[in-house]
Amino acid sequence: MLTLYQRTDCPFCWKVRIALAELDIEYQSVDTVLGEKHPEVQRLSPTGTVPVLVDGDVVIWESAVIFDYLDSRYAPEKLISRDPAQQARERLLHVYSDKIVGGCLKEIVFEKRSKPESEWDADRIREGENHWHTCQTWLQQKLGTDPFFGARYCATDCALAARFGVAEAYGAAVNMEFPSLLQWYKAVTERPSWKKAYPTSFIRSE
Ligand SMILES: N[C@@H](CCC(=O)N[C@@H](CS)C(=O)NCC(=O)O)C(=O)O
Numbered sequence: 530m531l532t533l534y535q536r537t538d539c540p541f542c543w544k545v546r547i548a549l550a551e552l553d554i555e556y557q558s559v560d561t562v563l564g565e566k567h568p569e570v571q572r573l574s575p576t577g578t579v580p581v582l583v584d585g586d587v588v589i590w591e592s593a594v595i596f597d598y599l600d601s602r603y604a605p606e607k608l609i610s611r612d613p614a615q616q617a618r619e620r621l622l623h624v625y626s627d628k629i630v631g632g633c634l635k636e637i638v639f640e641k642r643s644k645p646e647s648e649w650d651a652d653r654i655r656e657g658e659n660h661w662h663t664c665q666t667w668l669q670q671k672l673g674t675d676p677f678f679g680a681r682y683c684a685t686d687c688a689l690a691a692r693f694g695v696a697e698a699y700g701a702a703v704n705m706e707f708p709s710l711l712q713w714y715k716a717v718t719e720r721p722s723w724k725k726a727y728p729t730s731f732i733r734s735e
Contacts, residue, residue, distance in 0.1 A: 531556040534570050534581040536563065537728040538698075540631065541592040542580040543691035546726035548596060548684065552604045556582075563732055593623070596684045608684040619685045622671065622678050626688040630668075633660035634692060638699050642732040661701055669707045676716060690717040698731045 533549070533556050535542035549556055561567040561579055574581050574590035582589045582598070589595045600609040610616045636657030640649055668689070672678060678685040693703055693714050703710045717723060 532559060532583040533557070534559045534561060534567065534573070534583075535579050536561050538695070538731045539579055540634075540688075540691040540695050541578075541627070543694065543726060543728060544684075544688040545580045545582070545592055545595050547687040547690060547722045548599055548608060550722035550725040551682070551687065551720070552599060552607060554599065554603055593627075596623075596687075600684075608682075608687065610680055610683065612680075615680055619679045619683050622668075622685040623688050625668075626685065626692050630661075630664050630689070630692045633657050633664055634695055634699070634701070637661070637701055638695060641699050642734055644734050646734075658701060661696065665703060665707050665710055669710050672709050672713060674709065676713065678713075682717075682720070686713075686717055687722075690714070690723065694718075694727070698728075 531549075531554065533542070533545065535546070535558060537543075537560060559567075559569065561570060566577065567579075570579060570581055571577050573583065573588050576590060578590070580590075580592055580595060582595045584598075584602070587598070589598055596609065600607065605611075610619055634657065637654055640653050640657070668678075677683065678689060693710075696702060703714050705711060
């Protein structure tokens with residue numbers, strides 16, 4: 530059986546769990562906690578980060594490569610298009626999700642989870658929210674009137690669903706200002722994979 534080393538609220542781990550659920554792949558989970566130098570993760574991964582997927586003697590410590598592996602090993606073309614131009618479009622949006630969306634949400638999440646509300650840096654949160662607004666404007670334009678970010682539900686939808694889920698959990702949920710994104714979020718959260726992969730908890734300051 531596959532083993533996923535992960536942290537429940539980590540968006541990189543969350544998107545992998547969504548993909549595993551979408552592909553109906555069974556796995557066992559080894560949960561780590563924030564800041565912990567989990568000995569197995571340190572041994573398996575040169576970056577020391579989660580997620581790490583172990584499948585027999587195959588060890589993968591980078592989420593994008595986990596998606597590639599799951600696709601070619603277990604479910605070809607289910608989450609990754611084989612059309613070169615379409616695949617490139619989907620991959621770029623996936624990179625945007627990891628780097629740009631991840632970057633601005635980090636400002637909000639790190640601030641809100643690290644200290645009590647009375648000590649939050651309002652300027653930092655506002656800056657993150659403004660940046661998040663810009664991201665949503667850009668993403669809505671990319672989505673247009675399509676139901677999903679790929680030609681059909683794809684790896685990018687898994688990645689963005691987890692990011693939007695983090696935003697929601699930290700008070701920055703998509704709203705009526707972005708009707709197409711809202712409709713997309715409703716569609717991805719109604720899929721069985723959403724419930725199966727949803728984090729067991731989010732970090733909050735005492
Ligand atoms: N590029 C990596 C990024 C993974 C990453 O940054 N994981 C974070 C959690 S969200 C991590 O493990 N940080 C170290 C820690 O939590 O101790 C990937 O896509 O897998």
